[in-house]
Amino acid sequence: MAIYADSNTRVVIQGITGRDGSFHTHHMMEYGTNVVAGVTPGKGGQKFEGKVPVFDTVEEAVRKEGADASVIYVPAAFAASAICEAADSGIELIVCISEGIPVLDMLRAARYVTDRGARLIGPNCPGMISPGKAKLGIIPGQIVEEGPVGVVSRSGTLTYEVVWALTSAGMGQSSCIGIGGDPVIGTDFVDCLDAFEGDPQTEAIVLIGEIGGTDEQNAARHIKEKLSKPVVGFVAGQTAPPGRRMGHAGAIISGSSGTAEEKIAAFRANGVEVAERPVDMPEIVRRALNG
Amino acid sequence: MNIHEYQAREVFRQHGIPVPPGEVATTPEGAEKIAAELGTGVVVKAQVHAGGRGKAGGVKLAATPGEARAAAEKILGMQIKGLTVTKVLVSPAEEIEHEAYVGAIVDRSNGAVVLMASPEGGIDIEEVAAKTPELIYKESVDPRYGLLSHQASRLAYKLYAGDASRARQASDIIQKLYASMLDAGASLIEINPLITTKSGELKAIDAKMNIDDNELFRRSEIAELRDVEAEAPEEVKARAQGLTYIKLDGNVGCCVNGAGLAMATMDLVKYYGGEPANFLDIGGSSSPEKVVTALQIITSDPAVKSILFNIFGGITRCDDVASGIVEATKEIELSVPITIRLTGTNEDEAVKILEAAGFSAMTEMDEAVQKAVELAKN
Known part of the structure; x- marks a missing residue:
């Protein structure tokens, strides 16, 4: 098992002929992901790398190839529309890698996805990987290993750092999900926590947060109320100054809220152990797994 | 923005x-003129990207054009939360x-x-x-x-x-x-x-x-x-190159790929007793040119006593970053020590490039941060 995507997931790539799209599709296929179609309007009829059919619309990819998940690599200006198109075409899982989508566009796109019963991961995220099964996005395949730890994170390379530390210490992962660094995202920490809770492969969960917003605080309360599996937290940005956007559009301390301190305190108050450094994570997870 | x-x-x-109504002035004379044209008592307000202007003395009432001039004289050039006021808005007092x-x-x-x-x-x-x-x-x-x-x-x-x-x-x-x-x-x-x-x-x-x-x-x-x-001029320069740079008060210059990892690196600098000089995210596809700009920006901060690169290669290729560092050090005279940590995609090629140019590379983040913090103390 794993969450959200596995070897049966039939993936369509929106923006498959673009620079980023083609590069990452190649790596997704190399990893063994079941990529069944690509979409680039105006390029329908082509084949990607001689085998994957390219369509003009997602609707065709669903009808002809049975795609049920989509990964989006289109430029920011068209990404919100791509998300809506996927949801409207019956795609169940939409992973949007694109960054730089205007937040006012995302408010509508996120609501549109929810109204159609689809799940959105991202935008502005590294996507997800279920080790040994499927990679939907850009998380490097060589740093993961199949195993019992579920990983959910708002970050990209920081996730790789932690995942690699876990893998190096002999602890593989069930699924790794990067939920994205924007203020408005689809799937959040609480959604992923619930999915990991219900996944028999997952025995412990690693949650990597950062400054900005209240997602971590909500997650902390949810863990105490609803989760039986152990969760280990980490929060980046203890040295970040208030009022400055630390790269991610969502990573900004506004007024006195959204600080790393506040989030760490919320985790601890709800019985969630917090790693002080990424390097401490494997030992804490090991104890959690053995506990 | x-x-x-x-x-x-x-x-x-x-x-x-x-x-x-109201207009902007950049000189006390300009403020006086606007006040005279409005023909009423005015309020002179600092135009600066910081809250708490009133408390900082950046908002003043003026009954006459002469007073408006005096108020603008006081406000222009004033520092509010580290930002210099270069413009005032002159508007009727309501x-x-x-x-x-x-x-x-x-x-x-x-x-x-x-x-x-x-x-x-x-x-x-x-x-x-x-x-x-x-x-x-x-x-x-x-x-x-x-x-x-x-x-x-x-x-x-x-x-x-x-x-x-x-x-x-x-x-x-x-x-x-x-x-x-x-x-x-x-x-x-x-x-x-x-x-x-x-x-x-x-x-x-x-x-x-x-x-x-x-x-x-x-x-x-x-x-x-x-x-x-x-x-800040460095932030403007960074943005033009697609980098995100935010100046902080410490002396360990940080250059990292990814915003989350950049924040975690800064936190680790602090953990080991140092203070980060900046947040700098070189982003995903880091061409050698970006690395050159990043090093120029970091070294332009006189407070920087030690530079730390922390790269986790995924999309970012370690060899690209290594080439950028070698390239940059041909153009910029480095007067402070540089500590390089890289791991992931094309790590071996990167190490070769760096070693050929006389640099050494580390693979563990904690070791590199500790070393960079130590070097900043010398």
Whole structure:
């Protein structure tokens, strides 16, 4: 098992002929992901790398190839529309890698996805990987290993750092999900926590947060109320100054809220152990797994 | 992106929100002239991207043009939260009966724009939220339908219960405020205070607008409002190269790929007893040119005593970063030690490139951070 995507997931790539799209599709296929179609309007009829059919619309990819998940690599200006198109075409899982989508566009796109019963991961995220099964996005395949730890994170390379530390210490992962660094995202920490809770492969969960917003605080309360599996937290940005956007559009301390301190305190108050450094994570997870 | 009060007022004016007249001056003489033309007592206000202008002495009343000149003399050149004031807005002093607050933000937890109004205007709305949260009224805007007029009206009648004239004005202003937000691509927009004059008219006195950076590509008229002078020059230079740089007060210069890892690296510098000099994210596809710019920016900060590279190669290729470092050090004379940590995609090639140029590379983040912090103490 794993969450959200596995070897049966039939993936369509929106923006498959673009620079980023083609590069990452190649790596997704190399990893063994079941990529069944690509979409680039105006390029329908082509084949990607001689085998994957390219369509003009997602609707065709669903009808002809049975795609049920989509990964989006289109430029920011068209990404919100791509998300809506996927949801409207019956795609169940939409992973949007694109960054730089205007937040006012995302408010509508996120609501549109929810109204159609689809799940959105991202935008502005590294996507997800279920080790040994499927990679939907850009998380490097060589740093993961199949195993019992579920990983959910708002970050990209920081996730790789932690995942690699876990893998190096002999602890593989069930699924790794990067939920994205924007203020408005689809799937959040609480959604992923619930999915990991219900996944028999997952025995412990690693949650990597950062400054900005209240997602971590909500997650902390949810863990105490609803989760039986152990969760280990980490929060980046203890040295970040208030009022400055630390790269991610969502990573900004506004007024006195959204600080790393506040989030760490919320985790601890709800019985969630917090790693002080990424390097401490494997030992804490090991104890959690053995506990 | 932040825009100044006078710029936000202009956006309001274009949308029909009542805003008093006023102009911007960059010299005391200019302020005097504007005050003389207005022919009334004026208020002289610092135009700077920082809150708490009033408390810092950046807002002054002036009864005569001469006083306006004196006020501008004091305010221009003043430092407010580390930013130098180069512009003042000169506007008629209003006779204020009442001050309210209206604003709108993107509420991330709700996935909606939330409009807020409070009869307790003129002060920091966060203070109101902390002390008297019951005095902040809210309406959540369903993104499918936009702001509905009954919502604006409901807020307006909460603000001005029993006063239909003011409530009608407020309802109109709230709808125009929401339209301004959408048109400008703002993630936050505020009128604080929304005043009532002696004659019962509502006017927007202060205007605040934060523009979503992701909107700028399709709103050139808003992008042009960026006041490069009001920003740190290194940050402007970094942005031009697609890097994100934020200067901090420490002495360990950090260059990292990815925002989350960059923050975690800064935290680790602090953990080992150092202070980060900056946040710098070189992003995903880091070409050698980006690395060159990054090093130029870091070394232009005289406080930097030690430089730390922390790269986790995924999309970012370690050999690209290594080439960039070697390239940069041909162009820039490095006077401080550099510690390089890289691991992941094309790590072996990177190590070869670096070693051929006389650098060494580390693979563990903690070891590298500790070393960089040590070196900064020498």
